[in-house]
Amino acid sequence: MRTIASTRTAVVAGVAATALIFAGCAKSDDSTTSDPAATSAEVSAAPTPEIPSSLAESASEVAEPTEVTITGERDVEVTLTGPIAARYSSATEEEKTALGLPLTGDRNAGARESGMAFQQFQGGVITAVSEDPGSPAYITWGKIRDAWNIERAADGTPDISGDNGSVGPLGAPTSDELTEGDLKVTTFQHGKITYNPTTDVVEVTVNGNVVPSGL
Structure with a gap:
């Protein structure tokens, strides 16, 4: 009976020692391993640096x-x-x-x-x-401006008693001079004027109808 008791005592002592070892390991792990939830909370709690408004604005917005x-x-x-x-x-x-x-x-x-x-x-x-x-503001120049300044009747045909420029049948410009293939083009409220630098030909269109340039 003593031998059995001693054996049981030794087994119990061994189990207790093993439990202590595991407990020590667990404490050691806790001290070196960060808790994801705690880390996330710390990151969330960190203040967000303010970006100066001058840097936030786009350089193009001058x-x-x-x-x-x-x-x-x-x-x-x-x-x-x-x-x-x-x-x-x-x-x-x-x-x-x-x-x-x-x-x-x-x-x-x-x-x-x-x-x-x-x-x-x-x-x-x-x-x-x-x-x-x-x-919006636009530049009109050269032959296109010359044709725009021609006095015209209401239908766009040249007429010395008519109106020119923005009060004429073409109205005010709605674009700068654009390049379309070989042509220079400016659009207006009621038409467009094209100029071919190669042939020196100017074409005036008023309300969808091509009219003499008057140049």
């Missing part, structure tokens, strides 16, 4: 200039404003060269009764839908 002062004829300074100033600032060197110097005088700048703003240059004109900031 404020358009509200005024641009350039030298006109006879060294007279001309101040462009609103959408006219913005369009001139964004013009390519080719467009600025084609436009030339701005013209002065009330007849060469201002706004029409329709609200269209304009600034005449030696070789072209900049027009805007209105003087409101952000209004």
Whole structure:
């Protein structure tokens, strides 16, 4: 009986020792292994750094200039404003060269009764839908501008007693000069004008009908 008791005691002691070893291992593991839930909570609790608004804005969203002062004829300074100033600032060197110097005088700048703003240059004109900031503005120049300035009857045919420009049958420009194949094209409220630099031919279309250019 003593032998059996000793054997049982030894077995119990062995089991207890084994339990202590496993308990120690478990504590050791807990001290070195991070709890995913706790880690997630810590990450969520971390403050989110603020991004300066200046960096958050796109580089393309640069404020358009509200005024641009350039030298006109006879060294007279001309101040462009609103959408006219913005369009001139964004013009390519080719467009600025084609436009030339701005013209002065009330007849060469201002706004029409329709609200269209304009600034005449030696070789072209900049027009805007209105003087409101952000209004679309376009450059019209060269042969296309010459054909647009021809006095026309209501049907678009040249007529010295008719109207020209934005008050004529074509209306105001709705695009800059575009390139379509061999042609230069500008669209207007009621038509379009095309110019072929190779053949020097200008074609005027008013309300879907081709009419003489008048040039």
